[in-house]
Amino acid sequence: MGAEASRKRRKLFFESYAEIDAQKARVKHEEDIRKTNQNETENDENNDESTDVKIARLISLYPRYDEAALLDVLISYEGCVEAASAALDVGSDADQSPSSPPASLSAREAAAKSVPGIQTSLFSSFTSSSQSSSGWAKPLTKRGKTLYLYSPQDVASNTPCSIIHNFLPPEEANDLLTELLEDAKSFQPETFQLFENQVQSHHTSCRYVSTDHEMMIEHGAEFVYNGIVRTDTRKISSRMNAVSEKVQKAVNQEIQKRIKTHYPEGKKLKYQSPKNWEPNAAIVNCYTGPQENLGWHSDHLTYLGPRAVIGSLSLGVAREFRVRRVVPRDGDEEKEEQVVLKSTKNRFSDKIANAQGQISIHLPHNSLLVMHADMQEEWKHSVPTAQTISPHPIAGNRRINITYRSCRESLHPRNIPRCRCDVPAILRCVQRKQGTQGRYMWMCYAGYSPGSKGCSYFQWAQFDDDGEPLWEKMGVKPYSHGKA
Ligand SMILES: O=C(O)CCC(=O)C(=O)O
Ligand SMILES: [Fe+2]
Structure with missing residues (x-):
């Protein structure tokens, strides 16, 4: 391919060469983090390669894909050549060798095919024969493939979510969208600490609370939410x-339906709150254009408590919401906790967690997605970049998302323990470690705030059956109890 043609094709993906370099730097940075995580958990023979070497390896394997497309795929797989390569193989016709993609495959198509896998049909590609212990059908996903779901029935059967389309009367949805688009003009990207670097999210957001009382509390001090200082x-x-x-x-209503149809013996999950769900805070996210995205993460449980439920309203441009189950694996307990901590810093995904593939839920304008109590502890979710978007008549290329949350009074920042850095601790659930999977822990949060290193504060958490903290049993003094 001529240099000029190659440059033109790169431009399909990136606004400027500076953006390519920035993307490469991002991959390199993510690689460094992954390398650190892997060094602590496993010996990975491939982890000292630079991004350029990885791209070179992919180019040699897939000579007919251009560099920008391969870089895009590599980014999607967080710098893991093997995962990127597996996805490209899935993206190629099954009977073609990796080095022979279809002759007509453009860079855009290559990337579209590679991120990350294609479902042919819900009922032909995937089969499900058994139910999991929590009652819903086992995920119908396969390694490296994405199962695309549209109907509420499919979403409820195959994910820990349910979805209601056309949720609000159309005019009400449009009015709310118009109001929030105006608000979003002054939203900022989130800044979080990634080891010694500050990293910015690839979309903007803002936290909203419902009472003046909460406003007063939160304006005095920085409020750390989802790993981000707000x-x-x-x-x-x-x-x-x-x-x-x-x-x-x-x-x-959805919670009650879920309990009846999906949970063992039709009862709420252990630690799930038995109370009526009452949203008292919201995070509003704004995604401008197809490149803005939100990486793989589980929502922080610090203020929500265990088995949290979140209502997520989508307005404007339709985007994809991806979910994937976190697969437990064996490893060293202490190191696993460090990995969990680090993974919250960078919202990093884990290639092992990708082993069962992903599910994509289509989120059109005016749809309400409920993330149920079986979601945050066992699954991760993301809003990936899109190859194309259909402009929305009011929002243009923007998508507004409101995640309504119910923060527990018992887990208000004034009530939760503080670590040696004098910052409210963070509540995490062990997601991956066999044996301790599902256990909750309090850890130092200070490492998340820009410029702060954090301490090694760690304490297993204990809750009653309804998810209320048992501070005394833990031998922990909540912050306010220690105050005069
Ligand atoms: O934009 C979305 O649909 C998801 C937002 C989300 O996951 C979050 O705010 O934590
Ligand atoms: Fe989230």
């Missing part, structure tokens, strides 16, 4: 509040 907290508007009441009603 200095901009706003008050929920009357329009958002009216919608919040509808979300509350629908989410409570």
